[in-house]
Amino acid sequence: MSHLCHLKMVGISTIIKISMLRLKMLFRSYRFTSDEIRRQSLISLSDSFS
Structure with missing residues (x-):
């Protein structure tokens, strides 16, 4: 029983x-893309x- 509990916890x-x-990873890629978008919009501006 305790072994099963341990397995479940792991x-x-x-x-x-x-x-x-x-x-x-999602947050990092999101931040990267938002930075890219900001840079692109700044360049176009x-x-x-x-």
């Missing part, structure tokens, strides 16, 4: 770790002003 913690990693 599985849950592993799932949490994986989902946290995925969230981190300066182009239209010049």
Whole structure:
């Protein structure tokens, strides 16, 4: 019984770790794309002003 409980805890913690990693990756890529979009819009803005 305790062995099963331990397995369940390990599985849950592993799932949490994986989902946290995925969230981190998503957040990083989102930040990168938003930075890219901001840079592109800034470039187009300066182009239209010049």
